[in-house]
Amino acid sequence: MCPASRGERPTFLSVLSWPERTAVAKALRTETIGGLALLAAAVVALVWANSPWSDGYEAARNFHFGIPALGLDLSVGHWTSDGLLTLFFLVAGIELKRELVVGQLRSPAAAALPVVAAACGMAVPAAVYVATVAAGDGSSEGWAVPMATDIAFALAVLAVLSTHLPSALRAFLLTLAVVDDLGAILVIALFFTSDLNLPALAGAVAGLVVFYLLQRFRVRGWWWYVPLGIAIWALTYNGGIHATVAGVAMGLVLRTTRDREAPGRKAETASPGERSEHLLRPLSAGIAVPLFALFAAGVGISLSGLGEVFTRPEPLGVVLGLVVGKTVGIFVGTYLTARFTRARLNPDLTWADVLALAMLAGIGFTVSLLIGELAFPDPADAQHIKTAVLVGSLLAAALAAVLLKRRDRIYRRLWEAENVDANADDIPDIYQRDVTGDADGNVTGDADGRDGGA
Incomplete structure (x- = not known):
C-alpha cells in the first residue's frame, strides 16, 4: 500500500516499489519451486501410507536415532518437525525482520492492512473451530490448527494454475503468511510447551545473546x-519449548540492513540476513518442508475416515476453520481496515480479487499439520486431524482456483503491463519514469506519484 501524498488517499494493492518487488520475486520464486516439491512429497506420503508397503512407511517414520546423552534421541518424524522445520521458521524470522525494517511492515500505516488481515485470519478460524466443537461436544484442544497459511502450497497452486497474479497481490499474500508464521510460532511457544527446563532455557537465551x-x-x-545455532536449538528443545521457536528467534536477531562505507568499515553488498536467506531458503523450501510433509502427511484414507471428517466435531472444525474462517477473517479484516484507513483499492482490481486471495490463504498444510501433532498427541486423533487439514486445504485451493481463473485474463493484462521492458535493460519501464533512488536503491518517487511504498 503506497503512502499517500498530502491529502491523497492511500492505494491498496498498488504497484510495488522496485526494491520491494525484487525482494518479493526472489522469495516467491524459491517458494514456488519448493511448493511443487511439497505437493510431490505429500502425494508420495499419501500413496505410500495407503499402499501395501504402509508398514514400511510407519517403520521409517518411527525409526529413532540421535544422541541420547544430550536428550536428542528422536524419531525420523520428530527430527523433521522439530529439526528441519527450524530452518523453515528461521527463514520466516529473517523475512519478518526484513519486512519490519525495510519492507511493508516498517511503516505503521502500511503495516495496518496485512497485520489486521492476518490477525483476523487467525482469530476467526480459531473461533469457528471452537464454535463447531462446542456445538458437537468436542475437544477445543485443536483451536490453533486452522490458523496457519502455507505460502509454499498456495504458490504451488498458483503455479499449477499458471496464473499471472500481479506482484502486489502476491506480495500481500506473502506478507500475510509471514505475519501468520509469527502468530503460529507464538501460539506454539505459549500453548504447546512441555515441562520447562529453566537451566536449558537460560542456556538458550545466553546463546541468543552471544548470537546478537x-x-x-x-x-x-x-x-x-x-x-552456536545448533546449540541454541538443542537447548531450546531440551528446555521444553518447541525447537522451531529457536529458528524464529535467530532470524529476528540477524541484521537485515546493509552497512554503508564508513571509517574502518567497508560497504556491504548484502546484509547477514540477506546472505543467510539466500543460502537457507532453498534448503528450507526444497528439502526441509518437503521432508516434513513426507513424514507428516501420510495418513490412511478410507471412505469411513473421510466420513468422520464431516461428522466428528474436531476435524469438521478444522475444515470449516480453514475454508470458511480464513476466508471470512482475512476478507472482512482487510475490507474494514481499508475503510477505516480510507485506503482506496487499486482501480485495476476488485474486492473479488481480495476474496480469492483470502480463500487461497485457507491452505494450512505444513504449520497446521505441525500444530495438529502437538494438539493431538494420540495417533488415532492425530490421523483424523491430519485428514481434515488435507481436506480443508484441498477445498480451499479448489475454490480459490475457480475464483482466480475467472479473473486470469485481467491478471494477465496487468502482469504484462507491469513487465514491459522496451529498452531491454531488465528493469520494467514503469520503474523508469523520472525515478530517483537513494544509496540503498530505494525508490523515492516517479511521474505517477508512486513513492516506493508497497
Missing part, C-alpha cells in the same frame, strides 16, 4: 554461527 553480540560486532564466518 556477534552480529553487533560484525563477526563473520559460518564456523561461529552454525555451531
Whole structure:
C-alpha cells in the first residue's frame, strides 16, 4: 500500500516499489519451486501410507536415532518437525525482520492492512473451530490448527494454475503468511510447551545473546554461527519449548540492513540476513518442508475416515476453520481496515480479487499439520486431524482456483503491463519514469506519484 501524498488517499494493492518487488520475486520464486516439491512429497506420503508397503512407511517414520546423552534421541518424524522445520521458521524470522525494517511492515500505516488481515485470519478460524466443537461436544484442544497459511502450497497452486497474479497481490499474500508464521510460532511457544527446563532455557537465551553480540560486532564466518545455532536449538528443545521457536528467534536477531562505507568499515553488498536467506531458503523450501510433509502427511484414507471428517466435531472444525474462517477473517479484516484507513483499492482490481486471495490463504498444510501433532498427541486423533487439514486445504485451493481463473485474463493484462521492458535493460519501464533512488536503491518517487511504498 503506497503512502499517500498530502491529502491523497492511500492505494491498496498498488504497484510495488522496485526494491520491494525484487525482494518479493526472489522469495516467491524459491517458494514456488519448493511448493511443487511439497505437493510431490505429500502425494508420495499419501500413496505410500495407503499402499501395501504402509508398514514400511510407519517403520521409517518411527525409526529413532540421535544422541541420547544430550536428550536428542528422536524419531525420523520428530527430527523433521522439530529439526528441519527450524530452518523453515528461521527463514520466516529473517523475512519478518526484513519486512519490519525495510519492507511493508516498517511503516505503521502500511503495516495496518496485512497485520489486521492476518490477525483476523487467525482469530476467526480459531473461533469457528471452537464454535463447531462446542456445538458437537468436542475437544477445543485443536483451536490453533486452522490458523496457519502455507505460502509454499498456495504458490504451488498458483503455479499449477499458471496464473499471472500481479506482484502486489502476491506480495500481500506473502506478507500475510509471514505475519501468520509469527502468530503460529507464538501460539506454539505459549500453548504447546512441555515441562520447562529453566537451566536449558537460560542456556538458550545466553546463546541468543552471544548470537546478537556477534552480529553487533560484525563477526563473520559460518564456523561461529552454525555451531552456536545448533546449540541454541538443542537447548531450546531440551528446555521444553518447541525447537522451531529457536529458528524464529535467530532470524529476528540477524541484521537485515546493509552497512554503508564508513571509517574502518567497508560497504556491504548484502546484509547477514540477506546472505543467510539466500543460502537457507532453498534448503528450507526444497528439502526441509518437503521432508516434513513426507513424514507428516501420510495418513490412511478410507471412505469411513473421510466420513468422520464431516461428522466428528474436531476435524469438521478444522475444515470449516480453514475454508470458511480464513476466508471470512482475512476478507472482512482487510475490507474494514481499508475503510477505516480510507485506503482506496487499486482501480485495476476488485474486492473479488481480495476474496480469492483470502480463500487461497485457507491452505494450512505444513504449520497446521505441525500444530495438529502437538494438539493431538494420540495417533488415532492425530490421523483424523491430519485428514481434515488435507481436506480443508484441498477445498480451499479448489475454490480459490475457480475464483482466480475467472479473473486470469485481467491478471494477465496487468502482469504484462507491469513487465514491459522496451529498452531491454531488465528493469520494467514503469520503474523508469523520472525515478530517483537513494544509496540503498530505494525508490523515492516517479511521474505517477508512486513513492516506493508497497
